[in-house]
Amino acid sequence: MTKLILLGPAQAQKRHRARSADSALILPVKAGEAPADAALAAAAKAARFTGKVGVALAVPGMHGFTILAGIGNGRAISDWEAGGGAGMAAAAGRAQAVLLAENASSEQAACFAAGALLNAWRFNALRDASKDKDAPPAKVTLAVAKPAEVEAAWARAEAMLRGVRFARDLVAEPGNRLNPASFAERLRGLRDVGLKVEVLNGKRLAALGMGALCAVGGGAEHGPRLVVLGWPGKIKAAPIAFIGKGICFDTGGISIKPAAGMEEMRGDMAGAAAAAGAMLTLALRQSPAPAVAVLALAENALGAASYRPGDILRTHSGKTIEVLDTDAEGRLILADALSYTAQRFRPRAMIDLATLTGSIITALGHQRAGIFGNDEVLTTALMAAGEDVTERLWPMPIDDEHREVLNSDIADLRHCAPAGSGAWGGRFLSDACHAAAFLREFAGSTTWAHLDIAGVEAREEAAPLGPKGPSGFGVRLLDRLVAMRFERDA
Amino acid sequence: MPDITFVKPSLPRGGALVLLLAEGAALSGLAKAAEEATGGAVSRGLEAAKFKGAKGQSCTLWAPGAGLAKIVAIGLGKADALDTQGAENAGGTALVAVQQERDAVMAADGLTPALAASAAMGARLRSYRFDRYRTTEKDEDKPKLERIAVAASEPTKAKAAFAPMQAIADGVFLTRDLVSEPPNVLTPAEMAERCKALEKLGVEVEIMGPREMKRLGFGALLGVAQGSAQEPRMVIMKWIGAPKGKKQKPLAFIGKGVTFDTGGISIKPAGGMEDMKWDMAGAGTVIGLMAALAGRKAKADVIGMVGLVENMPSATAQRPGDVVKSYSGQTVEVINTDAEGRLVLADVMWYCQEKYDPRFMVDLATLTGAIIIALGHERAGLFSNDDTLATQVKEAGSAVGEKAWRMPLGDAYDKQIKSDIADMKNVGGRPGGSITAAQFIQRFVNGKPWAHLDIAGTAWSSKDAPTVPKGATAYGVRMLDRMVADHYEG
Numbered sequence: 001m002t003k004l005i006l007l008g009p010a011q012a013q014k015r016h017r018a019r020s021a022d023s024a025l026i027l028p029v030k031a032g033e034a035p036a037d038a039a040l041a042a043a044a045k046a047a048r049f050t051g052k053v054g055v056a057l058a059v060p061g062m063h064g065f066t067i068l069a070g071i072g073n074g075r076a077i078s079d080w081e082a083g084g085g086a087g088m089a090a091a092a093g094r095a096q097a098v099l100l101a102e103n104a105s106s107e108q109a110a111c112f113a114a115g116a117l118l119n120a121w122r123f124n125a126l127r128d129a130s131k132d133k134d135a136p137p138a139k140v141t142l143a144v145a146k147p148a149e150v151e152a153a154w155a156r157a158e159a160m161l162r163g164v165r166f167a168r169d170l171v172a173e174p175g176n177r178l179n180p181a182s183f184a185e186r187l188r189g190l191r192d193v194g195l196k197v198e199v200l201n202g203k204r205l206a207a208l209g210m211g212a213l214c215a216v217g218g219g220a221e222h223g224p225r226l227v228v229l230g231w232p233g234k235i236k237a238a239p240i241a242f243i244g245k246g247i248c249f250d251t252g253g254i255s256i257k258p259a260a261g262m263e264e265m266r267g268d269m270a271g272a273a274a275a276a277g278a279m280l281t282l283a284l285r286q287s288p289a290p291a292v293a294v295l296a297l298a299e300n301a302l303g304a305a306s307y308r309p310g311d312i313l314r315t316h317s318g319k320t321i322e323v324l325d326t327d328a329e330g331r332l333i334l335a336d337a338l339s340y341t342a343q344r345f346r347p348r349a350m351i352d353l354a355t356l357t358g359s360i361i362t363a364l365g366h367q368r369a370g371i372f373g374n375d376e377v378l379t380t381a382l383m384a385a386g387e388d389v390t391e392r393l394w395p396m397p398i399d400d401e402h403r404e405v406l407n408s409d410i411a412d413l414r415h416c417a418p419a420g421s422g423a424w425g426g427r428f429l430s431d432a433c434h435a436a437a438f439l440r441e442f443a444g445s446t447t448w449a450h451l452d453i454a455g456v457e458a459r460e461e462a463a464p465l466g467p468k469g470p471s472g473f474g475v476r477l478l479d480r481l482v483a484m485r486f487e488r489d490a
Numbered sequence: 491m492p493d494i495t496f497v498k499p500s501l502p503r504g505g506a507l508v509l510l511l512a513e514g515a516a517l518s519g520l521a522k523a524a525e526e527a528t529g530g531a532v533s534r535g536l537e538a539a540k541f542k543g544a545k546g547q548s549c550t551l552w553a554p555g556a557g558l559a560k561i562v563a564i565g566l567g568k569a570d571a572l573d574t575q576g577a578e579n580a581g582g583t584a585l586v587a588v589q590q591e592r593d594a595v596m597a598a599d600g601l602t603p604a605l606a607a608s609a610a611m612g613a614r615l616r617s618y619r620f621d622r623y624r625t626t627e628k629d630e631d632k633p634k635l636e637r638i639a640v641a642a643s644e645p646t647k648a649k650a651a652f653a654p655m656q657a658i659a660d661g662v663f664l665t666r667d668l669v670s671e672p673p674n675v676l677t678p679a680e681m682a683e684r685c686k687a688l689e690k691l692g693v694e695v696e697i698m699g700p701r702e703m704k705r706l707g708f709g710a711l712l713g714v715a716q717g718s719a720q721e722p723r724m725v726i727m728k729w730i731g732a733p734k735g736k737k738q739k740p741l742a743f744i745g746k747g748v749t750f751d752t753g754g755i756s757i758k759p760a761g762g763m764e765d766m767k768w769d770m771a772g773a774g775t776v777i778g779l780m781a782a783l784a785g786r787k788a789k790a791d792v793i794g795m796v797g798l799v800e801n802m803p804s805a806t807a808q809r810p811g812d813v814v815k816s817y818s819g820q821t822v823e824v825i826n827t828d829a830e831g832r833l834v835l836a837d838v839m840w841y842c843q844e845k846y847d848p849r850f851m852v853d854l855a856t857l858t859g860a861i862i863i864a865l866g867h868e869r870a871g872l873f874s875n876d877d878t879l880a881t882q883v884k885e886a887g888s889a890v891g892e893k894a895w896r897m898p899l900g901d902a903y904d905k906q907i908k909s910d911i912a913d914m915k916n917v918g919g920r921p922g923g924s925i926t927a928a929q930f931i932q933r934f935v936n937g938k939p940w941a942h943l944d945i946a947g948t949a950w951s952s953k954d955a956p957t958v959p960k961g962a963t964a965y966g967v968r969m970l971d972r973m974v975a976d977h978y979e980g
Contacts, residue, residue, distance in 0.1 A: 359863050359864070362860045362863040363863060363924070364921075365925060366922075367903060397868075397869060401866050423862070425759070428947075429863065430863055432864070433864075433865065433866055
């Protein structure tokens with residue numbers, strides 16, 4: 001894994017020169033400002049490089065190999081992150097990158113480097129990466145005026161980075177390697193950073209009355225798990241709670257999915273991965289905020305013991321649910337996790353993350369996740385945090401019609417609208433809103449928000465803050481939210 | 491349609507009597523008179539039926555005495571919480587309960603004159619029926635109601651308050667008629683012809699045919715129309731209502747009027763295609779809105795414009811892959827001929843800006859199925875480049891029970907409609923489908939404040955609501971009338 005070395009400008013330049021054939025020098029450039037070096041300024045002009053945020057220009061042959069990285073007006077930390085990321089992308093294939101940020105503030109410099117390292121993440125556990133000609137530089141140096149003063153800011157950024165990498169790695173893992181048992185095992189490893197880890201399975205889940213989680217995970221070889229991660233913090237207050245959907249692989253169950261694209265369902269645990277990644281970040285940066293994550297892990301498999309459309313499940317809350325579509329399983333396992341979290345931890349706020357519906361992709365595309373909830377203050381805070389870290393959200397409604405659809409003839413409620421119902425043969429169901437209306441029933445009176453992250457959990461194409469593939473969406477957002485709102489006394 | 495009159499409170503000698511009763515309030519006024527005339531039958535009946543006056547509660551007392559066929563009690567909820575919508579809903583509920591009587595008296599003597607008028611408005615709105623194609627309906631199945639006398643404590647004031655409401659209801663009915671008409675009757679030419687009815691309200695009506703539009707260069711609109719035997723039309727309606735000395739640039743409302751949408755060569759599935767007769771609801775709404783504004787002599791200058799076409803597959807129809815040149819000069823690659831509404835709006839909106847330089851533009855269109863997947867049927871999607879305008883539209887809608895939900899726009903979405911060979915393509919794929927449609931329209935907004943209402947989910951209703959019988963809703967007429975009244979008549 002790429003590590004960052006913090007150095008003063010002279011030493012960093014020396015490092016670059018020592019391996020100049022294989023090193024890249026990355027310079028942040030503000031919009032409308034020319035680089036101080038006349039030759040670089042001329043190159044920027046010739047290439048019509050404007051310093052636009054997230055746009056980089058490679059200038060081979062100048063000081064070895066120089067990259068100009070646009071940071072726009074440089075006011076937001078996200079400008080520096082995007083600049084660093086774009087610069088790093090342009091350095092692909094070289095062994096070393098040296099980021100020159102001696103004129104930046106500590107926070108800006110740390111963000112510049114963090115952007116670069118977010119860009120440099122790869123999932124190489126299952127292939128021979130030495131053949132990758134476009135591999136990101138393995139050695140990254142950040143040059144700042146006074147390295148000692150940047151250390152604290154970098155420690156915070158690095159905590160975030162490790163959380164994101166942890167989440168991305170989990171999302172990238174295929175279903176044959178990451179099942180509920182092995183997922184729980186990897187989460188046990190978080191004890192090393194001071195998190196308390198509890199793994200509930202089999203009989204414990206049944207004894208707790210988690211009929212929904214047990215049913216969804218019951219068809220798989222590896223049964224379901226509920227993993228609880230705890231961080232004590234320092235503040236005497238109820239914890240903030242993250243709830244994650246962790247479907248290690250989603251076949252759809254008896255309501256099986258079409259074959260095309262089913263491989264992407266290895267990422268249907270991205271909500272749980274993001275919640276775990278955020279906990280890791282909080283622990284690494286010793287956040288004063290008490291936090292807890294409750295991760296519902298299951299494989300929605302097709303088998304002789306699978307649950308069926310028509311089944312009625314008794315949830316942890318006591319409410320019964322009529323199952324119509326076994327492929328709407330995420331909301332079922334979240335139902336148990338939400339009421340369990342609310343009852344056991346009485347959290348200050350409860351935020352669930354789930355790759356829940358295709359409907360949210362039709363609504364908001366891959367550019368934003370949908371946010372639903374029962375508390376405007378929490379929704380607004382999450383949206384602001386999302387803007388800061390460029391994990392953008394858009395508020396979505398829960399209306400009476402969305403709840404009415406869930407009325408069941410024989411149970412307390414059903415979990416989705418019947419297939420084919422509604423106008424035009426059911427081609428236009430607002431399933432994301434239906435799912436949110438369903439979850440609201442299990443959040444009860446607890447302050448709650450639900451992030452439907454289907455469509456943003458993986459990037460369709462490479463971007464400054466990461467390659468194509470798992471994005472780790474949610475880790476940075478939750479970390480930012482906690483830092484902004486939950487680190488003072490309640 | 492029953493006549494509505496306002497009278498002083500006095501007990502009728504026959505027919506139906508409607509009592510509008512607040513929760514927990516003692517019988518007074520006309521209700522008390524009925525109680526006395528029937529020897530206590532009212533309180534006996536209401537008590538037996540456990541009627542408490544809760545909002546939406548209703549109860550019918552048959553042959554209660556005093557010569558009355560029935561007394562219908564409608565609950566208003568708490569008296570001090572009664573608002574315009576509550577009064578309208580009570581009036582609408584009352585209308586249904588007395589429809590089989592010839593005469594009804596609605597006792598609104600406990601309400602303010604304004605709320606009594608609102609109750610009358612509710613009854614009026616609910617009384618709508620589209621029955622011109624029924625020839626064999628049995629008499630006993632038809633509504634009999636001829637007159638509703640609204641008994642008000644100050645009938646003159648209530649009547650004065652009702653006058654503008656009646657004009658708005660007329661506009662709503664015009665829209666519902668247009669939207670309900672079958673597509674073999676309501677062709678573009680016929681729909682344009684019906685706009686002429688607005689002339690007697692003082693609206694200037696100008697109709698353009700294909701030759702003029704061709705001369706102007708409406709390549710986008712004409713491309714959609716070219717597959718149909720029915721000629722397209724554009725209708726411009728002008729209402730000049732601003733007092734002399736208070737003239738400002740006009741307000742502009744633009745509607746999509748696809749009188750039938752087969753999808754064209756990109757033909758739609760057969761199931762539910764009959765609904766595509768109401769793919770002209772945006773235009774129908776603009777026409778009804780103009781009738782409402784002129785009918786109540788709104789003190790504003792308003793332009794209403796509608797683009798009317800039929801989208802047919804035929805030997806002359808446009809093909810996927812065609813490139814058309816819009817009136818703005820921008821070229822469009824037509825990827826999907828079923829994304830035709832935006833092509834029609836493109837030319838009409840650009841013309842509107844060139845010719846009338848409006849203060850703002852609001853367009854309405856049954857534009858995308860994606861908006862139903864996003865929001866369902868309770869709210870329209872609202873897109874805007876101007877927060878003030880968006881807020882005005884949204885709040886006016888909330889005030890009249892036509893709800894909208896703001897949806898995002900942005901460059902990240904706009905890039906989905908980049909074309910390889912033209913200035914843009916007409917679809918951006920499934921993700922964020924309504925947003926990319928709005929982005930397309932925004933490319934034809936030339937620096938004006940603009941709002942776009944995607945009414946695909948709200949133009950037609952499959953179930954009755956208190957003031958809106960199932961079928962054509964005329965969503966948007968009351969909202970935009972209210973917006974004009976609240977902000978642009980000062």
